Amino acid sequence: MAPLDRDLLDAENTADPYGYLSQLRVSDPVHWDPRQKAWLITKYDDVVAGLSDPRLSSDRIKPLLELVPERRRAELTPMLGVMSDWMVVSDAPAHTRLRSLANGAFRAQRIVKMGEWIGEIVDNLLDEFLASGSTDFVNGLAYPMPATVIAKMLGAPEADKDLFQRWSDELALVAFGAGGEARNDRHTRALSGVAEMQAYLHDLIDKVEREPGEDMVSALIANPAPDDRLSRDELVALCSLILFAGHETTTNLLCNATVALTANPEQLQAVRNDPSLVNGAVEEVLRYEGPIKLIVRWVTEDLEIGGVRIPAGDRAYLLLNSANRDEGTFPDADRFDITRADPAPHVAFGRGAHACLGAQLARIEARIALPKILQALPGLRLADPVAWKPSLSSRAVDRLHVDYDGRATPAKVG
Numbered sequence: 116m117a118p119l120d121r122d123l124l125d126a127e128n129t130a131d132p133y134g135y136l137s138q139l140r141v142s143d144p145v146h147w148d149p150r151q152k153a154w155l156i157t158k159y160d161d162v163v164a165g166l167s168d169p170r171l172s173s174d175r176i177k178p179l180l181e182l183v184p185e186r187r188r189a190e191l192t193p194m195l196g197v198m199s200d201w202m203v204v205s206d207a208p209a210h211t212r213l214r215s216l217a218n219g220a221f222r223a224q225r226i227v228k229m230g231e232w233i234g235e236i237v238d239n240l241l242d243e244f245l246a247s248g249s250t251d252f253v254n255g256l257a258y259p260m261p262a263t264v265i266a267k268m269l270g271a272p273e274a275d276k277d278l279f280q281r282w283s284d285e286l287a288l289v290a291f292g293a294g295g296e297a298r299n300d301r302h303t304r305a306l307s308g309v310a311e312m313q314a315y316l317h318d319l320i321d322k323v324e325r326e327p328g329e330d331m332v333s334a335l336i337a338n339p340a341p342d343d344r345l346s347r348d349e350l351v352a353l354c355s356l357i358l359f360a361g362h363e364t365t366t367n368l369l370c371n372a373t374v375a376l377t378a379n380p381e382q383l384q385a386v387r388n389d390p391s392l393v394n395g396a397v398e399e400v401l402r403y404e405g406p407i408k409l410i411v412r413w414v415t416e417d418l419e420i421g422g423v424r425i426p427a428g429d430r431a432y433l434l435l436n437s438a439n440r441d442e443g444t445f446p447d448a449d450r451f452d453i454t455r456a457d458p459a460p461h462v463a464f465g466r467g468a469h470a471c472l473g474a475q476l477a478r479i480e481a482r483i484a485l486p487k488i489l490q491a492l493p494g495l496r497l498a499d500p501v502a503w504k505p506s507l508s509s510r511a512v513d514r515l516h517v518d519y520d521g522r523a524t525p526a527k528v529g
């Protein structure tokens with residue numbers, strides 16, 4: 116195997132993918148990965164162009180299903196019911212329609228207004244975290260925070276956040292498939308969890324239809340296009356997509372921010388002293404250690420990227436985390452620096468027709484949460500070295516234990 120053929124999921128790449136990606140950008144920026152059976156597109160300009168190229172299709176489900184044996188295909192079919200109306204896996208014109216019907220509910224003004232209660236959610240979680248003496252940053256803070264925000268945003272009681280957390284895990288399991296011996300069992304349980312979520316969302320929408328409020332579901336129902344509206348199934352699908360797309364990604368953003376800031380204590384201290392630096396800090400975390408490593412596209416017409424011919428029917432991975440470390444675009448790209456002068460726009464939220472619909476919400480959540488976390492946890496530091504999850508698409512910690520001055524219980528909890 117050529118020296119440039121490395122396993123994206125091996126231990127070294129899991130711990131630190133950036134060395135290999137830098138090697139690829141220099142020596143083979145459009146690289147065929149025989150293990151993944153996919154082209155790895157690693158340079159910033161090529162990734163940006165790829166994100167807006169209609170010949171790279173987002174419909175990732177049907178081609179994948181064609182590759183699996185028939186028996187397995189039957190097993191996977193219920194998943195289609197859950198995901199087939201997700202805009203993120205559709206192309207124009209279906210995508211254009213779904214996106215334009217959802218856009219209104221994500222309008223800047225609405226999202227900014229949510230900041231008023233997001234702060235309260237963070238305060239409550241921090242109070243519980245401090246009182247418990249827990250060191251478990253993921254389960255105590257970073258994981259429940261976006262689940263609570265999404266529950267409230269959709270008009271559900273905050274107390275149902277535990278349900279939303281479980282369903283988000285189950286959606287991930289259904290969407291990505293589970294590995295290991297327990298795969299079938301976990302997959303079956305996850306599918307029944309997803310069915311439970313759908314029933315819950317139907318009830319929630321019934322309730323919102325009877326008593327509309329300030330929530331996002333009310334906004335989605337109240338603002339149809341002049342001659343079109345989301346069907347009930349599409350509305351349920353959109354709510355589940357919001358949960359799937361907005362939960363783990365935001366958890367990762369908070370964790371990755373904590374990892375990067377504790378590794379750069381002088382920058383952590385600068386944000387603590389001057390919370391107005393948080394916007395730059397959030398953008399730099401998104402660039403330096405973005406929550407999504409890559410996105411998958413299928414090539415629908417022969418095309419050329421970076422001088423390499425790619426035939427129709429092949430698969431391309433657009434490596435966001437490589438583009439964001441491209442030296443040609445970001446000088447001294449491997450340095451974490453929250454004060455970068457005039458940085459080029461990173462691609463952590465994608466680009467083009469599918470650019471993240473929740474980007475502003477994710478930014479607001481992190482901009483509110485980080486200064487509060489730094490204020491509440493003086494001397495914040497990692498209690499253990501970071502362990503990253505061996506995941507193809509998520510840059511996620513496996514677990515993250517922290518310590519801070521004056522913690523209530525000395526023993527590790529969680």
Ligand code: HEM
Binds near residue numbers: 202361364468469
């Ligand atoms: C830091 C957190 C987040 C990151 C890094 C992130 C990243 C992304 C990326 C890269 C895409 C493009 C996918 C593609 O091109 O195939 C995307 C799409 C999307 N994201 Fe996010 N996301 C985040 C948070 C959120 C949140 C909080 C929500 C909603 C509450 C959300 C909802 C969506 C939706 C609905 C799409 C599909 C848009 C479309 O297909 O037109 N995301 N996100």
